[in-house]
Amino acid sequence: MTDQTPPPGTPANDSLFETPPMAEQERMVEAILFASAEPVTIGDMNARMPHGCNALEAVRHLQARYEGRGIRVVQVGDQWAIRTAPDLGHLMQKETVETRKLSRAAIETLAIIAYHQPVTRAEIEEIRGVSVSRGTIDLLIEMGWIRFGRRRMTPGRPVTFVVTATFLDHFGLETARDLPGLKELREAGLLDNRPPPGFGNLDEDGDDGEHDADEGQDDMFEE
Amino acid sequence: MTDQTPPPGTPANDSLFETPPMAEQERMVEAILFASAEPVTIGDMNARMPHGCNALEAVRHLQARYEGRGIRVVQVGDQWAIRTAPDLGHLMQKETVETRKLSRAAIETLAIIAYHQPVTRAEIEEIRGVSVSRGTIDLLIEMGWIRFGRRRMTPGRPVTFVVTATFLDHFGLETARDLPGLKELREAGLLDNRPPPGFGNLDEDGDDGEHDADEGQDDMFEE
């Protein structure tokens, strides 16, 4: 017998007790999600619930139960949260938080990162046709809406930017795939990393970069 | 209707519209109670809700709806709030378990109690040759491995210690009598093979250790 795994029937361990019924598990995730202002992962819920519980199933039950109610169970990336129904926002004027008024540059940069992620600073500049100030990136990072992604495997190994779960939470998105108009943009080829003519075949790296970008993007949006 | 409610016909309020149905009012108080940073009075709720609403009735409906759920609608003075159900408080804790090796003093004390139960503190000290700290005994009691036995019918009526069912469970023993005696320990290579001098007078009876252990245990298992 190892130290970590007590034999079955050890009293000081939850395995002695039966896994709570699903209705009880639903109560548990309800309490956990309710108590937290931040989204909670399934893993975190399972860790806090008795052994053998299925937090994901319980959350799905809970989500169905709150359908049409004043508060809703929402998915934010791989996390879950309870949020008030958007149609009742007018009742909460007291709770409204003044969001920083974002500059046009910041809004566009954010949108480009969201739709093109993972995206390098050079690519953002190429799309906007103007250099991106450090302040804009810093602001978006500070707001918790973007973060660094993996480095691009091209010469210079530039850093990439991706949006965060906080971003998804703020804009009420389950995943980055739910971004408005994403499908249309993709079908119109407007999310392709199309190098300027005369650059694409200058070196092999340009090609690599494109391929890598696609890969990263698929990664991000498929999950 | 309380003071906070605007008088009927006040401009810039919803009196033009019909009072929402009770189910809708319930959604509203649900969202308000959820999002509010502090408990809310009925008057405050009425002031936020469209004209003609009855927040108290809506709150009572909501309270009944959450009966037995993971969260509860509670009254705090003249204010209302939603709280997690008290029986789920343990979910609001994140436990980190740290495994530590039991100290030498503790394991020795435990061994003496297991082999000699019921045994007094003075006897444990005699066997170990050093005093037993209160902390060691307390720790073993707290772990649920030892408990108080009957008082010894000797002057001072000292308390005795015995091992518990939890102890037997943890160490995979049916009874404390299953503990191997000194002879078996030696055969298992856990003792020096050298026959110790004066082996015969291990205890006052001149019996060998094995017998002694049995004797102590017999005492314990008489009941």
Next chain:
Amino acid sequence: MAEDEHRDASLSVNERLAAEALVVDVDGFEGPLDLLLNLARTQKVDLLRISVLQLARQYLFFVEKAKELRIELAADYLVMAAWLAFLKSRLLLPPDPEEEGPSGEDLAAHLAFQLERLSAMRDVAARLMARDRLGRDFFPRGIPEGVERVRRVEYSANLLDLMQAYARIRTRDEFRPYVMDRDNVFTMEQALDRMRHMIGFAGSWTDIMSYMPQGWESDPVRRRSATAATFAAALELVKEGHAELRQSETFAPIQLRQRTKPDD
């Protein structure tokens, strides 16, 4: 430059007025691509069907106009102007089969793509910002309950540890008889009992060695046990709040005195 003469003829009055308005507002542009997008919109056609040649002319006219009005344009606007002048000549001249590099049409197509992409990103940015937003349209829990972090220590011991511990004790000291062998052990409890009674008399600092029981001072074994027990008991008294301990330096005598508690 021959092109310049044709320039004015190729632009309508409206276009010129629009360009002038744009020049006055030059600070409002997010770079040359943004300016081009604005100029393109004056053509009032789908971005896919835009005349890049006309756009290049509009832009060059804009730059010219800015010079006339003595408006300083940032370097990247001038770089774009140079590039568009090059593109314009590529588009106007018949393709030279000897010439390396992309054709004027390729360059024009890419510029159209860039404009369409920028325009599309603007649109989705607006749609994104118009979504229901946390803290404005929907809200998180107002009174979050923090998750308490609890550290639990789990002690581990297995049967082997237990048996080895027992074997260790039983083989120690050559199995000397242990029962009734308390002669040389002075327990902390004994010391504590003794000191509890005595401390009431010690209002001033007293060396803890003076609390040693009689008959335990000479024999080294007994002295060691009694010293340890007395010291441990002194610590216990301090912990209970009945006494104070002090030591002036390492190995100096340890002194004890009763702690006076007004509320006790």
